[in-house]
Amino acid sequence: MTTAKNSPMPVTDQDPRLRVLNDQPVRTNGEFVLYWMQMYRRPNDNASLSYALQKANEYNLPCLVYEALRPDYPHASDRFHTFVLEGARDTAAELSRCGLRHVFFLPKTPNEARGIVAKLAARAALVVSDDFPSFTIPAQNAAAASRASCCFVAVDDNTSIPLALFPKAELAARTLRPKLNRVLDTWLRPLEQPEPAVAPPMGLDLPFEPVAFDRVDLAALVASCQIDHTVGPVADFPGGACAAATRLERFVARRLSGFDQDRKTLDGGSGLSPYLHFGMISARHIALTARSWGQEHGLSVDAFLEQLVVRRTLAFNFAQANPDHRTYEAIPQWARTTLSQHESDPRTSVLDLTALMDAHSPDPLWNTCQLDLRLRGMMPSYLRMLWGKLVLTWTKTPADAHGILVYLNDRFALDGRDPDGYANIAWCFGLHDRPFPQRAIYGTVRSMTSASTQRKFDLSDYLGMERRWRQELGL
Ligand SMILES: Cc1cc2nc3c(=O)[nH]c(=O)nc-3n(C[C@H](O)[C@H](O)[C@H](O)COP(=O)(O)OP(=O)(O)OC[C@H]3O[C@@H](n4cnc5c(N)ncnc54)[C@H](O)[C@@H]3O)c2cc1C
Structure with missing residues (x-):
């Protein structure tokens, strides 16, 4: 990179964040450059949008931003639909202010959802999509790219540094950290977002009715979709770029200086x-x-950057390098061996998915965390480790525990269905960690107990929430 430090960085054709997913040419007589906003649901500071705008300007075409939300992705619920639609309302307003056309498709049933990207791609010069190494996105991008009759590019804007710079699976944070530090100054710079040169295609004939965010009742819209209505929205976390900016501002002003000490308390973290x-x-x-x-x-903000840059990139590297990262098979061999050697160790109780989902474990702190997750879609960061580790002690096999954790986290966590979640659940089973002294059930995988966690800080107020949350959930 030859540009000066801190000057806005463009996304060029040679950028390591880009992957061309088919061998179709750019359609020179296309109507627009299509940006399919799937994972970076924001109007600014978005590498996919920057690239799409740059190409649209180069071809003298408008850029059309297409965003959608299907009802049939795993665990689709009121919680995630509300969050995404609140966000899309911000995106629509901001993009229109910037002179860009944003259209949002909300199919109510799986049948309605089919084929829209292919129809739009058939009219586009180029399709730009968001890259993401997990959940339904890799398959979705691959399928859309193979059907598209024009060039299809996926852009990685998941972490602060392009994931392509670390193509091999990293062993642990200690192997990745020095590599990240070497390139951090080159990549940690603001992004250039070109102004659109061609006016938005207003009179465009669309193959669906876009959501009119200025006059729609979002709750009624969510209620009309064929999704899981038993997992409700979370009022403490309104969706959208504006709410995210406010949360960041507050965190930086009030909590960033104490991040390292607060991290291991109930109030730690940026949320x-x-x-x-x-x-x-x-x-x-x-x-x-x-x-x-x-x-x-x-003041040093290294402790926060360790989480945001090192741990997050490590998690995405794990997902990118291991296509089976959502399964128990992705756990390192040494850890699976020691866990299987302890499979027949006696358990105080053996619980199934329903018992755990309804927070009926023998541990009150675990139950409170689980109720928090179910009701509010979150739990204190530090307790997440305990929540993950303890399930091992209540299932017949470690693979059962892993499957249950992935299900609960994906279904209820606002931030679930994400490499950070899959890597950290795998961490509970030994990933990116080292062997510890032998313990029952855990073998040499690091163990945690509720008693030791409760000795570290006062959890009485948190534990006091169990009854109320159980009542609110009708459990
Ligand atoms: C069992 C278990 C399940 C988890 N599931 C998820 C999940 O579904 N989604 C998720 O984003 N995180 C998950 N985490 C990781 C971590 O707990 C969360 O990222 C953190 O609690 C989010 O809160 P925050 O935004 O306040 O984090 P902060 O402490 O403010 O950190 C800022 C950001 O850094 C990143 N980060 C922080 N800690 C980690 C970590 N250990 N690994 C990777 N990235 C990290 C996240 O992107 C986070 O938002 C899980 C951890 C465990 C032990």
Whole structure:
């Protein structure tokens, strides 16, 4: 990179964030450049949008931003639909202010959902999509690219540094950290977002009725979709780039200086993970904001960047390098061996998915965390480790425990269905970790107990929520 430090960075054709997913040419007589906004649901600081706009300007075409939400992806519910639609309302308003056309398709049934990208791609010069190494996105991008009759490019804007710079699976944070540090200054820079040169295609004939965000009742819209209505929205976490910006601002002003000490308490953390998961804020923007605050105040923000840059990139590297990262088979061999040697160790109780989902474990702290997750879609960051580790002690096999954790996290966590979740659940089973002294059930995988966690800080108020949350959920 030859550009000056801190000058906005364009997304060029040679950028390592780009992957061309088919061998079709650019359709020179296309009507528009299509940006299919799937994972970076934000109007600014978005590498896919920057690239799409740059190409649209180069071809002298308008850029059409297409966003959709299907009813049939795994665990689709009121919780995630509400969050995404609130975000799309922000995106629509901001893109229209910037002179861009944004159209949102909300199919109510799986049947309605089919074939729209292919129809739009048939009229596009180029399709630009968001890259994401997990959940339904890799298959979705591959299928759409193979059907598209024009060039289809996926752009990686998941972490602060392009994932392609680390193509091999990293062993642990200690192997990735020095590699990241070497390139951080090159990549941790603001992004250039070109102005659209060609007016938006207003009179466009669309193969669906776009959502009119200025006059729609979002709750009624969500209620009309064929999704899981038993997992409700979370009022504490409104979706969207505006809510994400407010949360970041508050976190930086009030909590960033104490992040390292607060991290291991109930109040630790920025609470930005749902916004990061749905791409309503970029990891780059958060890192740049934190770094410049640190420079301004002469304080280190390394502890926060360790989570946001190192741990997050490590999780995405795990997902990218292991196509089976959502399964128990992705756990390192040493850990699977020791866990299987302890499979017949006696358990105090053996519980199934329903018992755990309804928070009927023998551990009150675990139950409170589970109720929190079910009701609010979150739990304190530090308790997440305990929540993950303890399930091993209540299932017949470690593979059962892994499957249950992935299901619960994906179904209820606002930030679930994400490499951060899959890598950290796998961490509970030994991934990116080292062997510890032998313990029952865990073998040499690091163990945790509720008693030791409760000795570290006062959890009485949190534990006191169990009854109320159980009642609210009708359990
Ligand atoms: C069992 C288990 C399940 C988890 N499931 C998820 C999940 O579904 N989605 C998710 O985003 N995170 C998950 N995590 C990782 C971590 O707990 C969350 O990222 C964190 O709690 C989010 O809160 P925050 O945004 O306040 O984090 P902060 O502490 O403010 O950190 C800022 C950001 O850094 C990243 N980060 C922080 N900790 C980690 C970590 N250990 N690994 C990777 N990235 C990290 C996240 O993107 C986070 O939003 C899980 C952890 C465990 C142990």
